[in-house]
Amino acid sequence: MKCLYCGKFVEKQTLRSVLLKSDSLCPECRKGLKVQRKIIDLGEFKAESFFDYDSLFRSILLQYKECHDEALKDVFLYDLSDYIDLRYHGYGLLFVPSSEKKRKERGFDHLEGIFSSLHLKKIDGLRMKEELCQEGKDMKERGRMMNNYIYEGGYHDKILIVDDMITTGSSLRGVYHSVCPYVKNTKVLSLAYKNNALHY
Ligand SMILES: [Zn+2]
Known part of the structure; x- marks a missing residue:
């Protein structure tokens, strides 16, 4: 098997991958993409x-998201799907939407891809008011992101809001505010956290 990220040929599969599920990353790349579980306030x-949003994570995410390498979708939750399924049992997944333009460019929804290995049901009905794109925006634009989500997905007991990155947290705050009136219990999850980038 070839590592989907670095392309190196992997001769020996680990016992775990033979017994459970095969990893699309070689052992070196897997070692680099280490799970560092954190609770971000x-x-x-x-x-x-x-x-952590380090260079390897960033590079794999970019290859998946922006170079449209859809095959990489399963590498992120390889070690995590069982944990998330268990911890958030009964929660519906609500993905932070990308801009329409980005989604069209990619041809797939990158979050749905990454989280498709979970057994949690998906909740629809969240959209952006304006086509704002997060990357490279200044504080004023990021502030607008906070009021830029409309939720029309109805009432639910438990919703898990999901995004790939926490930078300033403005989009997660925006989504959180838009769903809160309709949901009893709202939890938030992000694949990665970019250190020292939080602004209140
Ligand atoms: Zn590799």
Whole structure:
């Protein structure tokens, strides 16, 4: 098997991958993409995050998201799906939407891909008011992101809001505010956390 990220040929599978599920990363890349579980305090709520936004994580995420390498979708939750399924049992997944433009460019929803290995049901009905894109925006634009989500997915007991990255937390705050009136119990999860980038 070839490592989907570095392309190195992997001769020996680990016992775990033979017995359980095969990993699309070679042991070196897997070692680099280490799970660093953290609880990030975003003021009104906390978010669980699994990876530090280091150069390897960033590079794999970019290859998947921006170079449209859809095959990489399963590498992120390889060690985590069972844990998330158990911890958030009964929660519906609500993905933070990308801009329409980005989604069209990619041809797939990157979050749905990553989280498709879970057994949690998906909740629809969240959209952006304006086509704002997160990357490279200044504080004013990020502030607008906070009021840029409309939720029309109805009432639910438990919702898990999911995003790939926490930078300033503005989009997660925006989504959180838009769903809160309709949901009894809201939890927040992000794949990664970019250190020292939080602004209140
Ligand atoms: Zn590799």
